[in-house]
Structure formats: C-alpha cells, structure tokens
Amino acid sequence: MSGDPILSVDRLSMRFGGIVAVNDLSFDAERRKITALIGPNGAGKTTVFNCITGFYKPTSGAIGLTHDDGRAIRLERLNDFRIAKLAKVARTFQNIRLFPGMTALENLMVAQHNALMRASGLTFLGLIGAPSWHHAEQAAIDLARTWLERIGLLDRADDAAGNLPYGDQRRLEIARAMCTQPALLCLDEPAAGLNARESAALSELLLSIRADQGASILLIEHDMSVVMQISDHVVVMDHGVKIAEGTPREVRDDPKVIAAYLGADEEEAIAVMESGT
Amino acid sequence: MDGRSVSAPPAAQTSRTPGAAFILKKALISAFVALVLFSLMIGVRTEAGPQGQLVYWTRFDDLAIMVAAVFGGSILVELLRRWWGPVDTVRVVPPSVQSALSLAGRLVAPVLLVFTFLVPVLFYNERYILDLAILVLTYVMLGWGLNVVVGLAGLLDLGYVAFYAVGAYSYALLATNFGLSFWICLPLAGILAAFWGVLLGFPVLRLRGDYLAIVTLAFGEIIRLVLINWQTLTGGPNGVTGIPRPTLFGIPLTPADDGLAALLGIEFSPTHRIVFLFYIILALALLTNWVTIRLRRLPLGRAWEALREDEVACRALGINTTTTKLTAFATGALFGGLAGAFFATRQGFISPESFTFHESALVLAIVVLGGMGSQLGVALAALAMIGGFELFRGLDQYRMLVFGMAMVLLMIWRPRGLVGHRAPTVFLKRSQTISSDLVKEGHG
Numbered sequence: 001m002s003g004d005p006i007l008s009v010d011r012l013s014m015r016f017g018g019i020v021a022v023n024d025l026s027f028d029a030e031r032r033k034i035t036a037l038i039g040p041n042g043a044g045k046t047t048v049f050n051c052i053t054g055f056y057k058p059t060s061g062a063i064g065l066t067h068d069d070g071r072a073i074r075l076e077r078l079n080d081f082r083i084a085k086l087a088k089v090a091r092t093f094q095n096i097r098l099f100p101g102m103t104a105l106e107n108l109m110v111a112q113h114n115a116l117m118r119a120s121g122l123t124f125l126g127l128i129g130a131p132s133w134h135h136a137e138q139a140a141i142d143l144a145r146t147w148l149e150r151i152g153l154l155d156r157a158d159d160a161a162g163n164l165p166y167g168d169q170r171r172l173e174i175a176r177a178m179c180t181q182p183a184l185l186c187l188d189e190p191a192a193g194l195n196a197r198e199s200a201a202l203s204e205l206l207l208s209i210r211a212d213q214g215a216s217i218l219l220i221e222h223d224m225s226v227v228m229q230i231s232d233h234v235v236v237m238d239h240g241v242k243i244a245e246g247t248p249r250e251v252r253d254d255p256k257v258i259a260a261y262l263g264a265d266e267e268e269a270i271a272v273m274e275s276g277t
Numbered sequence: 278m279d280g281r282s283v284s285a286p287p288a289a290q291t292s293r294t295p296g297a298a299f300i301l302k303k304a305l306i307s308a309f310v311a312l313v314l315f316s317l318m319i320g321v322r323t324e325a326g327p328q329g330q331l332v333y334w335t336r337f338d339d340l341a342i343m344v345a346a347v348f349g350g351s352i353l354v355e356l357l358r359r360w361w362g363p364v365d366t367v368r369v370v371p372p373s374v375q376s377a378l379s380l381a382g383r384l385v386a387p388v389l390l391v392f393t394f395l396v397p398v399l400f401y402n403e404r405y406i407l408d409l410a411i412l413v414l415t416y417v418m419l420g421w422g423l424n425v426v427v428g429l430a431g432l433l434d435l436g437y438v439a440f441y442a443v444g445a446y447s448y449a450l451l452a453t454n455f456g457l458s459f460w461i462c463l464p465l466a467g468i469l470a471a472f473w474g475v476l477l478g479f480p481v482l483r484l485r486g487d488y489l490a491i492v493t494l495a496f497g498e499i500i501r502l503v504l505i506n507w508q509t510l511t512g513g514p515n516g517v518t519g520i521p522r523p524t525l526f527g528i529p530l531t532p533a534d535d536g537l538a539a540l541l542g543i544e545f546s547p548t549h550r551i552v553f554l555f556y557i558i559l560a561l562a563l564l565t566n567w568v569t570i571r572l573r574r575l576p577l578g579r580a581w582e583a584l585r586e587d588e589v590a591c592r593a594l595g596i597n598t599t600t601t602k603l604t605a606f607a608t609g610a611l612f613g614g615l616a617g618a619f620f621a622t623r624q625g626f627i628s629p630e631s632f633t634f635h636e637s638a639l640v641l642a643i644v645v646l647g648g649m650g651s652q653l654g655v656a657l658a659a660l661a662m663i664g665g666f667e668l669f670r671g672l673d674q675y676r677m678l679v680f681g682m683a684m685v686l687l688m689i690w691r692p693r694g695l696v697g698h699r700a701p702t703v704f705l706k707r708s709q710t711i712s713s714d715l716v717k718e719g720h721g
Contacts, residue, residue, distance in 0.1 A: 084595030099586035101716030110583040116576035126575040157705040162715035
C-alpha cells in the first residue's frame with residue numbers, strides 16, 4: 001500500500017495471559033479514507049480498537065498516528081483519555097455508551113469538554129460569567145446544533161439520550177465522537193442492530209463525514225452491505241492475525257476470507273492460528 | 278399467638294375475590310415474621326435491677342397488639358391495592374398528582390427562600406426556633422456540599438464528616454492560637470478542607486462503589502481518631518474551647534461598650550448574635566447553592582454528571598477522569614469545610630464527639646432522601662430530617678420508630694428521593710425534566 005497513512009499499526013500483539021488476541025498485526029489506514037476492519041466473531045477486531053484508543057496497552061508493537069500538520073504521535077505510549085485529548089482519536093462503542101440521563105444536546109456538549117474547559121478558564125472564568133466564556137459556550141451549542149441537524153435529531157435535542165430509539169442513539173454516538181473534532185474516527189460496529197434503511201442512512205452519514213469534515217474513519221463492521229458500499233480499504237482478521245487486505249472487491253473474492261467466514265475449512269483456520277502463536 | 282387469630286377484619290372474609298386465600302396467606306406470613314421479630318424486642322422487657330441483677334418481665338399483650346396490627350395492616354394494604362387496580366411503576370404516583378407536584382415544585386423554591394429570609398423576623402422572640410433554623414441550614418449546606426460528590430459525580434462518600442471536622446478544627450485552632458478573625462479563617466478552613474478532599478481523592482481514584490464507600494468511611498474515622506489522639510494540637514477528647522464569635526466588620530456582637538448594640542444605641546440582646554449567625558449560614562448555604570448551580574452549567578459540572586453516567590465514555594471523549602473526580606471531592610470538601618468553620622464559631626466549643634460517622638450518615642441520608650443531584654430536594658430533605666426529628670420529640674422513645682417508618686414509606690413511594698428527576702443544564706427549545714429511570718446513580 002502506498003499513500004499517506006494517518007494510522008499505521010506495526011506488528012501489534014496483545015496477549016491476555018496465555019491467550020493471544022492479536023498477533024503480529026500490521027496495517028495502515030489512509031488519510032481521509034474509510035478503512036474497514038472485518039472478520040468473524042472473536043477475530044480480535046475490538047481488541048485492536050481498544051489498543052488504538054488506549055483502553056488496552058498493547059503487549060508489543062507500535063501504533064503511529066500522523067496528523068495533517070505532520071505531527072507524529074505514538075499511540076501505544078499514550079494512555080487513557082490522552083489518546084482522545086491529545087492524539088484526537090475518537091471512538092464509539094459496540095454496545096452504545098451514551099450518557100442516558102443527559103439530553104442529546106448535553107451529550108454533544110460533554111464531548112466538547114476539553115475545548116470548553118480552556119474557554120472557561122478552567123472553570124474560573126465561567127464561574128464569574130466572563131463574556132469570552134459565553135461566546136465559547138454559544139459556539140459549542142451551535143456546533144452541537146449543526147450535528148443534531150445532520151443526524152436528523154434536532155427535534156429531539158432536549159430529550160434524554162436514553163429515551164431515543166436505538167438507531168438514533170447510534171447516530172448520536174457518532175455525532176458525539178465527531179464533536180470532539182477528531183483526526184481519526186473509530187467506529188465499533190456502527191450498523192449493529194440497524195435495519196436496512198437505517199444502515200443505508202448510516203452509510204450516507206459516514207460518507208458525508210469523510211467528504212465534509214475530511215475525517216479519516218476506521219470501522220469494525222459485520223454488515224457487509226455497509227462495508228462494501230463505503231470502504232476504501234478492507235483489512236480482514238481471523239484468530240488475531242491479518243488474513244487479507246485490499247479493496248472491498250478484492251477481499252470479497254479472496255478464498256481465505258470466504259473460508260474464514262464460512263468456516264468451510266477448519267483445518268486451515270487452525271493452521272493459521274497455530275502459525276501465529 | 279392469640280394476636281393472630283383475634284383480628285382478621287370482616288372485610289377479608291366477605292371479600293369474594295379469588296385472591297382471598299392469597300391475601301390471608303400473605304397476612305399470616307407477615308404476622309409470623311412480625312411475631313418472630315417482636316417476640317424478643319417487645320415480648321420480653323429486660324432491665325438491670327437495683328443490685329445489678331437482670332430483671333425481666335413479659336409483655337405478651339403488647340406483642341399481641343403489634344402482631345395483630347401487622348396482620349390487619351397487611352390485609353388492608355392488599356385490599357387497597359386491589360381497589361386501586363393494577364399498579365405499574367408509572368401509576369404509583371398518579372399523573373395528575375405528578376403534574377400538580379411539578380407545578381407546586383416550581384413555586385416551592387421561591388416561597389421557601391422568601392420564608393427563610395423572614396424566619397428571624399417572624400420568630401425573633403423564639404430562640405428555640407432560631408437555633409433549630411440555624412441547625413437546619415447547616416445541614417442544608419452540608420447536604421448541598423455532599424450533593425456535588427454523591428449526587429453529581431456519583432462518588433459514594435461515607436466520610437464527609439471528615440471535611441466538616443477539618444473546617445471546624447482549622448478555624449478553631451487558627452483563631453485560638455493565632456487570633457485570626459472568623460472572616461479570614463473561613464476561606465482558609467475551606468481551602469484546607471478542599472486540600473484534604475484532594476488527599477482523600479488520590480488513593481480512592483481507582484475504587485468504585487462499595488470499595489470507595491468503605492475507604493471514605495475509614496478516612497472519616499481516621500480524621501476523628503487523629504483529632505482524639507493528637508492531644509498537644511487538638512486537645513484530644515477535651516476539644517477546643519473559647520472559640521471566638523464572628524464579628525460584623527470587626528464590631529463584636531457583645532454587651533461591651535464597643536459592641537454593635539452600644540454603637541447603634543440600642544439595647545443589647547443575645548438574640549442579635551443568633552440572628553447574625555442565622556444570616557451567615559444562610560449566606561454560606563446560598564453561596565454553596567449558587568456555585569453548584571453555576572458549576573453544573575460549566576464543562577466541569579457536566580463532566581461530573583457524565584462521569585456518573587458512564588466513566589468509560591468519558592475517557593473515550595478525552596475527559597481526564599482523575600482531575601474530574603478530584604475536583605468533585607475538593608469542591609464537596611470545600612463546602613463541608615466552610616460549614617465546619619461556621620459550626621465551630623457557632624458552638625464556641627468543638628470536640629471529636631461532634632464528628633462521628635453518625636453525621637456522615639445523616640448528611641448522606643439527606644442527599645439520598647432529597648433526590649441525588651437535586652438542590653431543592655436536598656433542602657427539603659434537610660428540613661424534613663432535622664426539623665422533622667425535632668417535631669417528633671414529643672414521642673419520646675417512639676421517635677426513632679416513627680422517623681424510620683416515615684423514611685421507609687418515603688423510599689417506597691419515591692425511591693429516587695423527593696425530587697428524583699433531573700433538570701438538563703442546557704437546552705435548545707424547551708427544558709424538560711429527565712425521568713429518574715434514565716439517570717444513573719453512579720458506581721463510584
């Protein structure tokens with residue numbers, strides 16, 4: 001692969017005790033492109049995500065992120081909230097993790113925490129009601145409003161997030177991640193539980209995020225219609241190792257991928273796993 | 278035993294609903310549980326005799342009455358439930374009552390505030406009520422302070438009294454040793470308490486839920502034990518005496534020639550000082566309220582609430598959960614410290630006995646009863662807990678029983694506190710309250 005990768009995962013391994021969840025995985029995600037990470041259940045996709053977003057510390061390997069201005073960051077050296085704050089990597093979760101007792105608008109305001117924290121002079125300027133704080137707050141509300149409009153939830157801005165239908169919650173979580181102004185957006189099964197119409201709307205939303213915000217997107221997805229429709233590049237994992245990568249078309253016709261998904265050749269799968277360990 | 282057979286009300290027999298047997302069975306079980314529970318508590322009365330020997334006598338008639346009451350009550354409750362129709366979670370409080378409550382809810386706060394301002398005018402000659410009002414306001418302030426930690430940030434803190442103690446001892450020691458005035462010591466006491474809040478925060482950052490509660494509980498006890506045992510500094514169990522009273526811009530409220538009464542040319546009355554203290558604690562409590570309401574609308578306050586809702590999501594959004602938790606502890610402790618300094622100046626004497634776990638539990642009960650996160654709810658709960666407790670004083674030994682019963686009933690009817698719903702901090706079109714079912718309680 002050539003080009004200008006925003007994210008490059010290099011020989012990443014993650015072990016939990018004796019279990020090797022990810023083994024020597026290397027791949028790149030191109031800037032302003034949509035990269036899909038697919039594979040059967042238990043292939044280690046979410047583990048890769050958790051390593052990239054700082055929820056796990058990888059056992060070995062390097063994860064490099066290069067910003068538009070050329071600033072390079074080693075993600076495996078950052079931990080916890082710093083990946084989102086400094087490296088500007090935002091993520092969503094497989095099981096939606098909104099703040100259910102807060103309104104949709106509040107969810108998007110919380111996402112702008114770090115910017116607003118600076119604007120409020122670490123709370124002190126905000127406490128005395130400085131005009132600069134009010135401007136920043138208004139700007140944050142405007143940004144949230146823009147996103148609510150884009151995901152079609154402007155009417156429900158003041159409803160509790162926990163009261164929204166499932167599909168709306170999915171979109172709200174994506175909008176919340178985008179409100180952090182990320183360089184890289186990581187989506188963990190965004191189409192899970194959506195019907196065909198909602199999946200199509202999601203595909204459109206993701207394409208428009210890439211086009212309008214110039215965001216780079218890395219997604220895990222099981223819904224092949226979404227993957228095939230929007231991905232620029234697909235990485236296929238099985239049993240913790242990469243078994244194929246390429247354009248959606250190339251991957252779809254790859255016999256190894258078909259074998260992994262259909263489980264047609266179990267011996268081969270076992271061989272792949274053993275060669276990995 | 279006889280208590281069970283005497284009192285099946287005729288209603289139970291005449292009721293032809295197919296569940297009559299079920300009602301009776303349930304009542305019998307309740308009565309049996311009551312019998313087991315009360316047989317020793319009420320059935321046998323023990324006392325130490327004149328020579329120190331154990332004297333006991335039985336009170337089976339009282340026991341029978343209690344068991345009969347439980348039996349009858351159980352049948353009555355079941356019948357009421359049938360008459361009421363199928364009760365689901367929404368209908369426990371009918372919607373009409375709820376809407377009326379919400380309307381009244383909007384009026385309660387302003388009315389209560391105006392009334393509070395007028396208390397010293399209305400009850401000028403009733404020292405008892407003024408003292409009680411000061412006590413209630415102290416607990417309102419403590420409740421509001423703890424509300425930041427427990428209600429907003431969702432961190433269960435069972436050692437809140439430690440910060441109350443730090444504030445009280447800070448003022449007492451600074452004033453008696455260095456002669457600093459109340460108004461200089463007040464912010465110092467708050468800052469010192471906030472500092473201790475951060476100190477407590479560090480070790481418990483990784484703990485959640487029950488574990489957090491246990492460590493904070495231990496912290497509260499440690500502070501109290503240090504106060505008892507560090508005799509050279511704190512005076513140990515004897516406490517600190519002769520804590521100076523607050524002055525009005527340096528003018529003491531005493532009968533002396535330079536006192537306020539003499540300067541104003543009016544007759545001195547000890548009530549002046551009580552009224553002055555009342556307005557100090559009212560101002561402190563309102564400051565607490567104002568700051569908390571402001572903070573909720575700032576990113577810091579929103580981060581506290583987000584932390585209560587979902588800590589993992591907070592981290593994914595780049596929120597530093599460490600500093601967010603520490604600021605919650607520090608802010609709560611700050612208000613506790615201010616309240617403590619006020620307590621010291623009001624009492625004029627403090628000892629470790631005033632800072633037992635009982636106080637922490639009481640303040641936590643106020644927050645939980647009021648509805649976690651609700652400013653109005655906490656104020657009402659403080660009024661009910663402290664004022665209500667005084668109200669039942671006439672009931673003597675049954676005071677605790679009645680009080681406990683009232684709390685149990687309240688928790689059955691309003692399991693998330695008096696004001697269980699949450700008001701959003703920002704809105705586009707219309708602020709609508711969020712049902713308590715959706716709002717998380719936090720896991721530490």
